[in-house]
Amino acid sequence: MGDVLVTGGTGNLGRVVCEKLREAGHEVRVLSRRPQPGHSVRGDLRTGEGVPAAVEGVDTILHLATAPRGDAEACSRLIAATQPRGPHMIFTSIVGVDRIPLAYYAAKAECERLIETSGLPYTIQRATQFHSLIMRVFHAQRRLPLMFAPTCDFQPVDVHDVADRLVQHVDAGPRERVPDIGGPEIRSGHSLAKAYLGAARRRRRVVNLALPGRVFSSFRAGANLAPDQANGGVTFEEFLAERF
């Protein structure tokens, strides 16, 4: 089996992906801005430092690194470093990047376009919000007397389920844009807030919060959901049970 480079291999999703790739017998190399124990290469996609050494000789790149700003430039640097070789580029994007007018999502959509037009063999996997992200929204409010819940639905997915799918892509080879992956349940913000409070054993009134603007109207219209892909996997309650 060939070597796999995982950018973002120290992140929420990346840590689990690296574990599963190693279990499946792959040689895994991690690109990180900080030196890591084991098979890692120090590098920075923002400056390009260390990136050519990181991609050297790998057959597959799982590009999971992300930052609030600069994802498109980082992706472009990574693609440039792969030339003239053509490793399989696997990119994790987000459901609705082309429908929800957030700057962070626009950058992800631009990464998709850069990869599609790069000439590299590629697989693009969009995923819904991770359980950990939804939990953080509620956890951030833990000291408030009330719990605010957005008036839209989410379909949170577990990083272990996304990681399993990404490992399949490594083994299967390039598939271009593949069906989205979503969590097992589509739930209202209100019901997810209640689940968080139940797991954290906190008593708070949940107040629905309808935010104005185009971003929230696209969330309310369900642009962040993959209803045809609610095919099982770890539920939000199961995820929370591991944390509290």
Ligand SMILES: NC(=O)c1ccc[n+]([C@@H]2O[C@H](COP(=O)([O-])OP(=O)(O)OC[C@H]3O[C@@H](n4cnc5c(N)ncnc54)[C@H](OP(=O)(O)O)[C@@H]3O)[C@@H](O)[C@H]2O)c1
């Ligand atoms: N969170 C969600 O709900 C969600 C949903 C769908 C899709 N996704 C996508 O899934 C992917 C993984 O998300 P995540 O939540 O697991 O990410 P995360 O935990 O925020 O991790 C970010 C990773 O990016 C790396 N990174 C950041 N800036 C870098 C730079 N300049 N150079 C090199 N590495 C850099 C970090 O590595 P070091 O700090 O070690 O350098 C870290 O490993 C992302 O593409 C994200 O958009 C996320």
